Amino acid sequence: MSFDRESLALLDEALAVLADGFRHLPDVPQTLDVAQLREPLLAAARRLQDNAPYHHPLYVGHMQKPPHPVARLAYTLTLWLNPNNHAYDGGRASSIMEQEAIGEIARMIGWTDSQGHLCGGGTLANFEALWVAREQHPGKAIAASSQAHYTHERLSGVLGVPFRSIAADAHGRMDAAALEDALQDGTIGTVVVTLGTTATGAVDPLGRILALRARHTFRIHVDAAYGGYFTLADNLDADTRQAFDCVAQADSLAIDPHKHGLQPYGCGCVLFRDPAVRHHYRHDSPYTYLSSDDPHLGEISLECSRPGAAAVALWATQRLLPLVPGGAFAQDLAAGRMAALALYHALAGDARFAPLFPPPLDIVVWAVRADIASQASLRARALHAAAREHDLHLALVTLPRAMLETCAPVRTWDTDTLTCLRACVMKPEHREWMDEILARLDTAAALVR
Structure with a gap:
């Protein structure tokens, strides 16, 4: 999956606007040697490859959602000034x-x-x-x-x-x-x-x-x-x-x-x-709060x-993206919940799985059926690992028996807790990617069985 780089042109334009606000100041000679930056920056990029693909729709493990491009650009733009919001004097x-x-x-x-x-x-x-x-x-x-x-x-x-x-x-x-x-x-x-x-x-x-x-x-x-x-x-x-x-x-x-x-x-x-x-x-700082x-x-x-x-x-x-009902931001939240409901209903129709309850928001949790509780936990861990091998990234969660008995994932309880699978279906793209997610889950589950 390629990363967006086209938006970097906007950053260059925004930097020019920012610099224009300080054009009255004397020039400072630029001593930056871009060639020297290349090795450590590319080394960092290579090190960062050792990560799960948090940005990708096949990642549904934890609550990790990529920043919006405008947030990335605005954050980076501000770093040229690096303001401190502790006081108006600093930011x-x-x-x-x-x-x-x-x-x-x-x-x-x-x-x-x-x-x-x-x-x-x-x-x-x-x-x-x-x-x-x-x-x-x-x-x-x-x-x-x-x-x-x-x-x-x-x-x-x-x-x-x-x-x-x-x-x-x-x-x-x-x-x-x-x-x-x-x-x-x-x-x-x-x-x-x-x-x-x-x-x-x-x-x-x-x-x-x-x-x-x-x-x-x-x-x-x-x-x-x-x-x-x-x-x-x-x-x-x-x-x-x-x-x-x-x-x-x-x-x-x-x-x-x-x-x-x-x-x-x-x-x-x-x-x-x-x-x-x-x-x-209430406190006082004699050198900080001066300008307002x-x-x-x-x-x-x-x-x-x-x-x-x-x-x-x-x-x-x-x-x-204003925070208003019916706006684009609100619609993306609703799309994530629709994806979570789609995942829940697919799991509920699969005899291998026992989902807990319909997701109130966009987290879905389900057990892997087995005769005894300890075996169900082992199967969940195995499925978690097998899914990762197929580039589907889930999470694990351990829950008390009292929360699981209504969905009856096991016949016999030999433990008071059960390890279950968990998916955070929080990216807007998850709705369109749900068929692919389910296909990879099915492949991994077949291997575990």
């Missing part, structure tokens, strides 16, 4: 572009007057939200589903806050009844609601959890690092749609533009419904130096 234009891009994400979820910024990724976005939650409810625990991302328990430990794991139902969603039981003793100050778990794409019942908040006092943080953009999709099932329609009532939200937002890695986002949370960040009375991004962020290039890339992408 004036890119800081304003970040605020504009963040405002569009906030409006996507229904917030018109909120507080937020970009950060290194979902882990740091969740960390900031849980840090604010600790400050708002000191001494109280953080609760999340047993299927929530492991980072919440880890970050609770970093923050010195107790963590409570809440049982999940057979579809991997937080069990609202179990949460209600846990809330009775009044020790929980924050509930993390996951809209799109990274294991199975499960969507917690946010509406029911909001109803519990009306009877108990706690913050709701929505971890939508993976699934947040699906609020724009027009083909969600009723339960999933209901959850996304409630997001504006949460207290904070994490979303990763470097997942479905078509950005390079290092682009996460945290948002707070109440802008007053900025007082928790408005809050610099570093004054409302735990991170200090942050790449302005990430903000420019996101801004340019959203200028090309």
Whole structure:
């Protein structure tokens, strides 16, 4: 597969526009020896061949989606200046572009007057939200589903806050009844609601959890690092749609533009419904915040130096593909979910496989049928390896028996967990490539049998 190189001509044109803004400065002699760059750059290219083809539609393993060409170009363009979005003094234009891009994400979820910024990724976005939650409810625990991302328990430990794991139902969603039981003793100050778990794409019942908040006092943080953009999709099932329609009532939200937002890695986002949370960040830097009375991004962020290039890339992408229902960006999300549903139905019609449940978003998980559980896990691992030999790249996930019994993949359970196969069908091209994906899966499965 060839990589796009035609767009590099646009980069040359954009660099000329950028340089024109600084034409009043004295020339600096160019000492760059391009010939010297050739060997290390080509050596790096050869080293990078030792990768799975993350950019290709036959890669459905993990949540790796190539950046949009405009994001690649805008990010690279900005590197000639390398602005730092910690303060306006270090990145004036890119800081304003970040605020504009963040405002569009906030409006996507229904917030018109909120507080937020970009950060290194979902882990740091969740960390900031849980840090604010600790400050708002000191001494109280953080609760999340047993299927929530492991980072919440880890970050609770970093923050010195107790963590409570809440049982999940057979579809991997937080069990609202179990949460209600846990809330009775009044020790929980924050509930993390996951809209799109990274294991199975499960969507917690946010509406029911909001109803519990009306009877108990706690913050709701929505971890939508993976699934947040699906609020724009027009083909969600009723339960999933209901959850996304409630997001504006949460207290904070994490979303990763470097997942479905078509950005390079290092682009996460945290948002707070109440802008007053900025007082928790209050600090002074006598040499940094000089050029504006408005809050610099570093004054409302735990991170200090942050790449302005990430903000420019996101801004340019959203200028090309606005975050609006029915737009091209939303249509691509819907296409990914359609591909995931096509994969699910094909697996459901194949006696060799046992898919868990229809995908709420675009992750599909299935077991390989066998007489006993341990054998099913072995077959899944073997199929994973065989598929890779046929250039079909899947992932593996280990799930508890309680989530698998309804799809009955085995006759006898000799283990409490089962290793299953997992596909992230998140590229727009996956819809057109599904026949090829299924053909390669069938070939690999025949070899394993």
